Amino acid sequence: MKREFDVVVIGAGGRQAQAMLAAAARGTDVARWLAIDRAWRPETLAATRALGMQTREQDPLADGGTLDMLMRSTAIVANLAGPYYRTGFTVLDAAIAAGTDYLDICDDADITVPILSRDDAAKAAGVTAIIGLGSTPGVSNILIRLAVDHLNGADDVEIAWVVDAKDMTEAATKHFWHCFNLVDFDGTVHPVPLPGEMDSRVVDFPGSVGRQTVVKLAHPEPLTVPRFLPVKRAVNYGAIAPIDAHAVAAALAAVADEQQPGSTEQRTDMLVRAFQQFLTRFKGGERIGSGLQIDVHTNGNGLRYASGADTSMEEATGVPAAAGVIMLAEGDTPRGGVFAPEALSPGKFFAALRRVSLGGGGLGVYRLENGRQGEKLRIRDLMADRSEAA
Template sequence: MSTSDRTWDVIVIGAGGSQAQAMLAASARGGDVSRWLAVDRAWRPETKATTEALGMTTTALDVLTSPQELRELLGSGRLVANLAGPYYRTGTVVLDAAIETGTDYLDICDDADVILPMFERTEAAEKAEVRALIGMGSSPGTTNVLIRAAVDYLGSAEDVDISWTVDVNDMTDAAARHFWHCFNIVDPDGTIHPAPSWEQLERKTVTFPGTVGTQEVIRLAHPEPITAPRFLPVTRCSNFGAITPIESLVVAWSLAFSVDAQRPRPDLAEVTDHAIDVFRTYRETRPATPRIGSGMQIDIHTDGNGLRFSAGADTEMAEATGVPAAAGIVLLLDGQTPNAGVFSPETLVPADFFTALRKVSRGGGGLELHRLVNGEQTERIRIRDLLSQTAATPA
């Protein structure tokens, strides 16, 4: 289905959010964005001005309350980038509208419970010749591509173990809501579990590079444990994460447990809004401590033998998420993805992704790659050498 004659190259939903703003700035670094339309429910004046200064047109729309207007809007674009969470509310709504209008789709969906419902749209997307790339942020997103690169190199892997941390100063209201949602573990078959008690949390200790250092992380719901075994020769995938410092994790867990959607109550929405207010107040009034930054570690292995990616840096979460999304848009516009259907970043050619990432990135990042032997980190490997040996066509 040809969409080359449509008004807009890219329509960005939720364009006023912090991660979307980072994506827009990255996209403007990488090329012409004059045929981009930035959409938000309620623009802040300064954000609207910043977006228009990049050369984009802005408009206002609430995608959850205006379904017909959403479809009319998407019908005027080649690609819609949905950066409006939470995705358990917006994901299938915008994806369905994209499929109906024959518009390619991208999001940064990090809510595990909506991943399987989105994959259920695969046949409809294929019939409509729509390419839908979901979870194209940092984690999920870059993590998935790194797993693909490692598996291409190794041939297969029994286990993938993902660990990450986020600095409390990066926890916007939207990020806090998502983090709380992650306490509801989602099984591969879609079963959703209640938030565990503090004693029931599965914990482990991970040492990240740089300023992040050694941190305790807990098992959380995320898309990668569902998508990695779906698209790659991987048997199991786990996800552990945390907010640093540890006191912030305790505060976040206690509020998440108190407003767990799996223990419904009539006033849940109102109580959750109040809990967000409490967390925001905590974040803004807590005693100042040195910024820790964000950390990531991915072990791809069989019986402890394989590869380990690791990073630890002062990169803000919005930048870490927005820039890979901009790279994903480059790949979709250039046709460097599977032809049609709903797919996650494991299907991208790693070398193509990192080429696109260089077009939109400020540079840096501090990603390291080491060989893993009997569970221990050993010799360092150049990432360019790994990428040179990965597959040359999409999975």
Template sequence: MARKWKAVVVGAGGAQAQAMLRALARGKATEGVLALDRAWRSETLDATRQMGFETLQLDALENAAEFDSLLQDTAVVANMAGPYYRTGTAILDRAIAAKTNYIDIADDADVTLPMLERTKAAEAAGITALIGMGSSPGTTNILIRAAVDRLGAVDDVDIFWAVDVQDITAAALRHFWHCFNLVDPDGTTHDVPGWDSLEFRDVEFPQPVGRQKLVRLAHPEPITLPRFLPVKRASNFGGVAPEEALVTAWALAHIADEQRSDGSLTDPAAKLFKSYMDRRANAPRIGSGLLIDVHTNGNGLRFSSGSEGRMDDSTGIPAAVGLILMCEGRVTVKGVISAEMVEPKDFFQVLRTVSEGGGGLTLWRLEDGQAVERLRIRDLLP
């Protein structure tokens, strides 16, 4: 029996969810999509309605009975409400119980394993739960899938990213702090390390981003890539630019570490970081960079990009692609899966209909760890 709503977007008033909705509107995919938020801001509510979405104010966690009833009448629920170490399994479990397909942009490593452990329950319910369908994870996984489809099995995938500190919202800040709590393959989570215990990389991104200092961070890709693809190891290094912002963010994360406290320092630390951001109000924008090496002993493929684009769009647009593919029945694997299970050709086909263009992504052949020949991304796709 057909359900009333093609999709319900939870947390639709957030910045990345708004970017997702704008992408859906560009792709003329607003019909049958309900935008839900627990506390709409008037300007965001107006903008959402002007894009053509129906809206509802509801707290999905507090109003359990009403939300569960809504899920019963929904084909796909898009969970855009982080932090995912608090909301990921909570909303996924409700979707499984309602036999409703699920998608999110979960980027917290410590919740990735518990969500993947729900795969048998999702299979039994006959649903697909696509987790981590944002930028990183999300676009990163699909690019790596395309590379592995061409190269075959590889030993290593190294992911490097940098975001402009101007893009760090209050929610993004808390996620970034959480990434300092490294996660072992078995799910063990560690305290935020001291500065001397951090593992650093200096990485050269295409302009306008340039050379940035990065640190090893907890992220889902090192957990999911070896699970779903013929990849032995994966690493993730990220940071905020400029370097002083990275140092400031780490220092506050180290002080307010929820692993070592009851969380009472988190809000005061966030206020201090906002004060730091206010002092940088007129600083020039640096942009965001991405570099992915897919290789064995330094031989393979490299994706790289540098862009002035905002993190909201780089995350929300691929989420819109994933939602469209799920609504169209083009992601058919049952259970809990991550973005590398999406067909790259399908992803890029829909991306063209919802993207604003730009991004500057390039593909190179790697030889002994060096980019030696530029290739065409389209040649990776069937």
């Protein structure tokens, strides 16, 4: 029996969700989509309705019965209500119970392993759940899958990214601080190291981003890539640019650390507000932009992806999520279970991404030889190689 809605989006008033909704409307009919937020801003509500979607002001996470009824009314739920280390199981468990397919943009490492443990329950219910389908994680995982397929496996994956301080909303700040709590492959969470104890490296990103110092941070890719792909090890490094903003963020992350005695949500909120005030000194300058570098290799030989562009965090995250929802709706994902993005077909994903994207991005792919960047390639050639092999 067909359900009332094709897709329900929870947390639809947020910046990343708004980018996802606009992208989805470019690629598919959204008349049977329901966008829910607990407190719509008037301009955001008007923009959502202008896309042709139905809207509702509601907090379904506040009441289990309401959430269950909502899950039974839709074929797919897109959960964009973070932080996922607080809301991670709530919507997914309700979706599995209702037989509803699920997608989120979870980028919290500490909840990733527990969420993957729902795989058996999702399979038994015939539910497909795609987690972490944004930019990083998300597109990063799928690029890694494409490289690993091309190389027929790889020992190491090394990810490095930088975000512009101008994109650091309160929600983004809380997530970024959470990344300083390193997470082992088995899900063990560690206290935030002091800034001088952090594992750091220097990365040269293309374009306006340039040379940046990044530090080892917790992220889902090191936990999912070796589980879903023939890769031995994956690591993640990240930072805010400029470095002054990053240094303050690292110090405050150690103060707000939830692993330390006496830490409270109220104290974290106070520190976040102080950091937001500090960031006002960077608001007037030129944007540095966002940078990404991914090395997929064995003994320094393999492939490198590199980009540096003035793409906002919400667009970089929301547009891939829209492509993922379309893939779920059209049956272009694996069926039955909880999957990280690297389980998706790169060819089908990039076809869906073209439908919803405004274009641009500036991602390059290169041969990596003895750890050095070499010949420039094209992503379409990597996909063509896999098509011919198949």
